[in-house]
Amino acid sequence: MNKVFKVGLIGCGHIAETYFRAHKYFNNFKIIKCADINNHASKKCAKTYGIKALSVNDLLNDSEVEIILNLTIPKAHYIVAKKSLLNNKHVYSEKPMAINTKDGLELLKLARRKKLYIGNAPDTFLGGGNQKAKELVEKKIIGKINLGNAIFAFPGVQSYHPNPEPWFAKKEGGPVIDMGPYYLTALVNLLGPAKEVSGSLMKGVKKRTIGIGPRKGKKFKVECPTTYLSTIVFENGAIIRLTLSFDVIAHNRNHIELYGNKGSLIVPDPNMFGGSTFTCKKIGEKWKEYKTNKMPLGKINIRTQSARANESPTNANYRGVGLAEMAYCIENKKLNRCNGELSYHVLDIIQSTMKASKTGKKQKIKSTCNKPNYFSQKEIKKILR
C-alpha cells in the first residue's frame, strides 16, 4: 500500500476540478486543504469538496500538508512554488514551471538545495497515447527520426474561459507559454533534449472579446504575439517544425507527425492522454492504427466535446498522474518523470523560441535534460486505484 500524501491546493480556479477528479484514479494523494488569493474561490472550492479553506500563508505553514499543488496562473507559479519550497513542502505546479528561465532556474536550484521534489505539468505525455508513440519510436519502428511537424492552432481561449486576459498578457501570454509545454514536453519525451531554435511570429488582432461568464461581451487588449512558427533542432539531429497559434479558425493537420528513415508516425494529441498512434512504412500504404483505449491511462473518460477546435469529442484525461507519480517517487526515493530538469528545459525552449522569433536570430538552447523513461504498465498500476 502506498503512503497517501496530504496535499494543499493553492489556486482554486478552472482546472482544480480536474485534480479533485484524479482522486478517483490514483491511490496515493489526497487534497485536504485549499487556498486562493481570492477568498471567495477558496471557500467555494472547500465547500464543494468538503475540505478546509485557509489563507495562502496559513496553507504554506500548515504542518499537515506535505505537497503543495500549485494551480495558480502562470505568472504566479514561480512565487507560489518558491514559497512552498522555502516552507519545506514538495511542490507540483501546473505548466509552465515559471514564465522565464531565471525564475525557473532559481526554483530548480532551491529544490536541489532543500532536497525537495519539484514537479510540473504537463503530465499528458504519461498517457496511453503518447506512451504508445514512445514505445514505437524506441523500438525504431520508423527507424531514425529525421524530421517532423507539430501544430496547435485554434482561435484562442477567449470564447470558453471566463478570465482569458492572462493568455494575452505581455509577459506570460501567447501560445508558446500556454500550449508549448504540451508539445515540447511530448517532443522531448520522444526525441530527447533540443539544442537550437529559430522562428517567426505574428501579432493577430489588437482586441478580443470574452465569450463566456459574468464579463461576457467585454473587450480586452491583446498585449503579446499570438502566432509562432518555429524550427527546433534536437540533440539527436531531428528537425521539427512547430506551429503554435491563437489565430487559426480551423485546420485539419495532425498534432504531431514524425518522419523517420523507415516510415512515418502520427502522435496523438499531447494535450490529452489517449488517442491512437498511426504508422505508415510505404508510400500509398494504409496507415496502421495502434489503439490505446485499453491502456490504463488511455481509457476514454471524457465524452463531451469541448469548445476547443482540434480536440476529439471523446478522450482520456488523467491529469494528476504527474502528481501521483511524484508522490510515489518521494516515497520510493526515485526521480519523478515530470521533474524540474525536464520542465526547466522545456521552459528554456519556450523562452528561446520567443526570443528567436522576436529577434529573427537562431537561439542555442543552453539547458539539457534526460529523456524520461517509458512509463510501464507495471509502474502505472502501482499508483492506480
Ligand SMILES: NC(=O)c1ccc[n+]([C@@H]2O[C@H](COP(=O)([O-])OP(=O)(O)OC[C@H]3O[C@@H](n4cnc5c(N)ncnc54)[C@H](O)[C@@H]3O)[C@@H](O)[C@H]2O)c1
Ligand atoms: N483551464 C484549463 O483548461 C487548463 C488546462 C490545463 C492547464 N491549465 C493551467 O492551470 C493553471 C490554472 O489555470 P486555470 O484555468 O485554473 O486558471 P484560473 O484563472 O481559472 O484559476 C487560477 C486561480 O489561481 C488564483 N491565484 C492567482 N494568483 C495567485 C496567487 N499568487 N496565490 C494564490 N492564488 C492565486 C486565482 O485567484 C484563481 O482562482 C494555469 O497554469 C493553466 O495554464 C489550465
